[in-house]
Amino acid sequence: MTLGVEERWDLIDKISKATITFGKYRHTLKDAIGELTVKPMTGIPVAIAILYGFWSVFGSFAGFFTDGFFVRLFDAYWLPWLQEIFPGQGGWLYAIMVDAGGIESGEFVLSSNCLESFGVLTSGLFVAIGIVLPAIVIFYLMLALLEDIGYMPRLAVLIDTMLHKIGLHGYAIVPTILSLGCNVPGVTATRILETKKQRFIMMTLLAIFIPCGAQIGIMQDVVPDLMGWILLYLIIGYFIFGYILNKIVPGKAPEFLIDVPPYRRPMLSNIGKKVWGRIAGFFKVAIPFVLLGCAIVGGLYQLGVIQWLGNVLAPVFVGWFGVPAETAGPLIAAFLRKDLAVAQLSVIDMTPYQMVTAVVLVSIYFPCVATFAMMLKEGWKELLGALATLVVVVFVYGGLIHLIGILLGVA
Amino acid sequence: MAEQSSTGAIYFAILGIVTTAFGLADILVTAGGGEFSYGILEIPGDLFRGGWGGVIVLFAGLFYLSGIRNFGDIHQFAKVVMGSILIWIMAGCDIFAMITESIPSWEEEAGPWFNTLPGFLGTYAPPYSPAVLLLPFSLVVIYYIRKRASGESRGGNSS
Numbered sequence A: 001m002t003l004g005v006e007e008r009w010d011l012i013d014k015i016s017k018a019t020i021t022f023g024k025y026r027h028t029l030k031d032a033i034g035e036l037t038v039k040p041m042t043g044i045p046v047a048i049a050i051l052y053g054f055w056s057v058f059g060s061f062a063g064f065f066t067d068g069f070f071v072r073l074f075d076a077y078w079l080p081w082l083q084e085i086f087p088g089q090g091g092w093l094y095a096i097m098v099d100a101g102g103i104e105s106g107e108f109v110l111s112s113n114c115l116e117s118f119g120v121l122t123s124g125l126f127v128a129i130g131i132v133l134p135a136i137v138i139f140y141l142m143l144a145l146l147e148d149i150g151y152m153p154r155l156a157v158l159i160d161t162m163l164h165k166i167g168l169h170g171y172a173i174v175p176t177i178l179s180l181g182c183n184v185p186g187v188t189a190t191r192i193l194e195t196k197k198q199r200f201i202m203m204t205l206l207a208i209f210i211p212c213g214a215q216i217g218i219m220q221d222v223v224p225d226l227m228g229w230i231l232l233y234l235i236i237g238y239f240i241f242g243y244i245l246n247k248i249v250p251g252k253a254p255e256f257l258i259d260v261p262p263y264r265r266p267m268l269s270n271i272g273k274k275v276w277g278r279i280a281g282f283f284k285v286a287i288p289f290v291l292l293g294c295a296i297v298g299g300l301y302q303l304g305v306i307q308w309l310g311n312v313l314a315p316v317f318v319g320w321f322g323v324p325a326e327t328a329g330p331l332i333a334a335f336l337r338k339d340l341a342v343a344q345l346s347v348i349d350m351t352p353y354q355m356v357t358a359v360v361l362v363s364i365y366f367p368c369v370a371t372f373a374m375m376l377k378e379g380w381k382e383l384l385g386a387l388a389t390l391v392v393v394v395f396v397y398g399g400l401i402h403l404i405g406i407l408l409g410v411a
Numbered sequence B: 001m002a003e004q005s006s007t008g009a010i011y012f013a014i015l016g017i018v019t020t021a022f023g024l025a026d027i028l029v030t031a032g033g034g035e036f037s038y039g040i041l042e043i044p045g046d047l048f049r050g051g052w053g054g055v056i057v058l059f060a061g062l063f064y065l066s067g068i069r070n071f072g073d074i075h076q077f078a079k080v081v082m083g084s085i086l087i088w089i090m091a092g093c094d095i096f097a098m099i100t101e102s103i104p105s106w107e108e109e110a111g112p113w114f115n116t117l118p119g120f121l122g123t124y125a126p127p128y129s130p131a132v133l134l135l136p137f138s139l140v141v142i143y144y145i146r147k148r149a150s151g152e153s154r155g156g157n158s159s
Helices: A005-019 A029-036 A040-085 A092-097 A120-149 A151-164 A170-181 A183-192 A196-209 A213-222 A224-248 A268-303 A305-321 A325-333 A338-346 A352-364 A369-378 A380-408 B002-032 B047-067 B074-102 B117-122 B130-138 B140-153
Strands: A102-104 A107-109 B036-038 B041-043
Touching (some): A029 A040, A029 B140, A040 A120, A040 A151, A040 A213, A040 B047, A040 B074, A092 A120, A092 A268, A120 A151, A120 A268, A151 A170, A170 A183, A196 A352, A196 A369, A213 A352, A224 A380, A268 A338, A268 A369, A305 A325, A325 A338, A338 A352, A369 A380, B002 B041, B002 B130, B041 B130, B047 B074, B130 B140
Antiparallel strands (some): B036 B041
16 A cells, blocks of 8 residues: 555654654753753853862872872882892892982982882882872763763853864863873864864864873872962963964864753763773773883983983073973973873972973973874874974973063062 | 742842852952961862862852842752752862871871871861851752752642
8 A cells, every 4th residue: 555645644643643742841950950051151150160079079089099098008118129129229120120219429329209219110100000090090980970960061062162262162172171081082082073174273282281191190299289380371372372273274163063961860880881991991001101101211311311312402491491401301201201200300309480380391292102103093294283383382382481480580 | 839939039048148258258368378267167278279169159159149039930940059069069079088088097108007086087077168068058959959849740830
């Protein structure tokens, strides 16, 4: 039997009348709260509060594990034990694996804590397990909660107008926030942006201005009082250079459409799966790089390469960036591990402003090797463009921060 | 229902004024660069908790005050709920910080790994931040949420 068009519509009407109940839509409290978190007047205060909560819980949780237990475990037990049992004290293998130590009055002196020893099994493990792991766990837990509650799409809508000023749109908040955990998935997530221009801007900004969880964790541990200023400089740089890139990079920055789901109660099993998946990724990608980076930095120190480069580049660091000559070594080592570089900076005698400048330089300096490899996968032209931007940004922004310090009389 | 609405509006108006005052006090104390303590109240002077946190407490107060007019309307009531949510975020963070602070001994070299019982309990002793003091008063909103939900399930108007 074949039905004509009119008969088909009649049949559709009959079926829908028999199966669908039409009622008056009632605005629920959840809907009203959902609307409040999207409108700028009310949504921005809520976003400010959620960011505060995110940061506060992050600091408390990471501090609980790192300062409460891991610092003592590694400094009072693990380091002395390894210093004692590892053979060849003072040799190159000992320096790379356990403790580079120092020379006082012509004698080799062992380090007193894992941030100063720079060994793969001491500093490497301490940074990876003792500092970065708690930071990553709480970061991904909070992120998964916000995603599953349904807040992230609202944040994307809220920040859309602001991100359009830098050639991006609301979705760019996803790679940005993911990068705060690890830049590697952040770079991968730039694929959700539609145009080449957007992907290039996003990738460049991530590589330069977004510190990863490892770096944030160690900054929280060694320079907690200066965190606000460091992050402020990075956020300002993100928007200034995003604006400039939007003006000079050719291409389109289209509008976006997003389906904002209702707020929901998060499911524990979903949260668990997400957090575990991301932490497993961190174990596979980041921890080997931390340990390898630590070994390479230790090797380069043993060969005198970093000291030599430091001496050559010291006038630039002192004259242009206004940081002490001793920071040249860590800033060069930051190419391999930014988190270790921050740890190295923390033991150098500096004014607070010099410390802020040095840590901001570490952040905006070359992306870590893992991010570098991921950017290369996205295309060598994009990588070269991002690196060229990076060199300009480091010199311009680093000099600008120094200039601000001079004008304020604190540099 | 109307009587309950007006009682709720008066309650949250008073809470809104107190919350706004606390938020302003937070910001002023932080701007002054010191700490303020009186009885069981302690206003933190650091930029994070006092400054950023103070701004959030201030917003919470403003949410309460802007939601009290036409309190029965769902959109207005949502503002009051949002004010309470901001207080819960602030107080929750403060309480979580207390919990994480109370468990380890914070010894660097030797000694026990965990805090002593008096040390553990001492962490929870007053003084408290404004958000923690406001927390019990902000919970009253749950009564109104339940009341509204039961009204809706009986077929009442929710607009």
